[in-house]
Amino acid sequence: MMRNWWIKFGCFLTGWNYNILQSCTEASYKQLKKYTSAILILIILWAFVGYSFADRYIQTGTWGSIGIAIIFVLIIIQIERQIILNVGHNKFASIFRMVIAVIMAVLGSAILDQIIFKDDIEKKMIEIVDRQVKKQLPDRLSVINTKLSELQVEIDSLDHRNIELYKQISQTPTINTVSTSVTTVPIKNEDGSITNKTQRTVSNNPIANPKIKEADLNNNNLKQLRDQYEEYSQRKLKAEESLRAELKTKKGFLEELNAMLEILKESTVALIFYVILLAFLISLELFVLLSKSDKNKSDYDLIMEHQLDQKRKTLDGLK
Incomplete structure (x- = not known):
């Protein structure tokens, strides 16, 4: 069987x-x-x-x-x-x-x-990864450095603009605005009739300098740009470590x-x-x-x- x-x-x-x-x-x-x-x-x-x-x-x-x-x-x-x-x-x-x-x-x-x-x-892959890191790291750092330079230019530009704004604000913290109002005043004539007479009133009202809002908006943008700059700075510090980890995880x-x-x-x-x-x-x-x-x-x-x-x-x- x-x-x-x-x-x-x-x-x-x-x-x-x-x-x-x-x-x-x-x-x-x-x-x-x-x-x-x-x-x-x-x-x-x-x-x-x-x-x-x-x-x-x-x-x-x-x-x-x-x-x-x-x-x-x-x-x-x-x-x-x-x-x-x-x-x-x-x-x-x-x-x-x-x-x-x-x-x-x-x-x-x-x-x-x-x-x-x-x-x-x-063991041999460790040597190969070291060679790959030395080869690829400069390109990665170049991209990060380019981004850092662009962010620094924007930060410097906004800082310079805010310095000028604060100078102007310190010199003119408030701005007078002129407002005109028109009223009708009834006037009694000698014959007893009433005539409406138009009366124009001009007043000056001080308001805060509008450039204060521009400066505040610039400060918000500066905060975001500085956060991005810090993020890319951290990437630059950890570029070699992250590249090495990335190469090790990809097993081809x-x-x-x-x-x-x-x-x-x-x-x-x-x-x-x-x-x-x-x-x-x-x-x-x-x-x-x-x-x-x-x-x-x-x-x-x-x-x-x-x-x-x-x-x-x-x-x-x-x-």
Whole structure:
């Protein structure tokens, strides 16, 4: 029962026909088990690579990372089936699969190395961040200094204007305004009639100098400008600290890949380990291809080729 379950699972992974396999010898069963084992190794490897990549760089969360790992697994299964389900020997397909194997091994080793050398990469990232801070800090300070200069010009301009206003206000704290009022006064004539006579009255009323309001408005604007100046001054003091924190929080795949390349250039041991890991992954990727290229074909492959030949002869006869 367990053997049948494993064989059916192997047929599911490889795409083999279980009904045809039942009429084959033990050699075909062994061939199927070899294919199944090779694919399972790749599934485990690329599921781990896909999950780690998604969790570390895409930050999709646990379920999102599991979903991406499943996508990686499905891609691997479909790629391996391209070789396993070939009837006969296709040289072009074999070469193409070798190219894919090298590419996948390079990608896999790059991701695995960034996980294995995590602590070393973080140390190297500190050096890289220091270099980035030295490079980007002058530009950031230049922007802040420009803004501070603009604010200082506005503050000085308003201060100068207020000095002039207060001089004028001290000299003329109040301003006399002239108001005219017209009234009608009834006057009794000698004959007893009444005549209305218009009487104009002119009065002087002192009021506060209107420039006091202008000075108060300028003081409010000065307060806002000085607050902005203080804010940008604080930004200038904390520019390096904030830039460093910003660079550290942004964890990019390419940045860590560059850090990994620097480690490989500086450390011979790391380079040797990377080459060994790359060779190991290429070997794993070529497992199925090498098994398929074996000259001693299983009877399952021979049955498939025989069926194809018979079908061709039948179709040629119909022509």
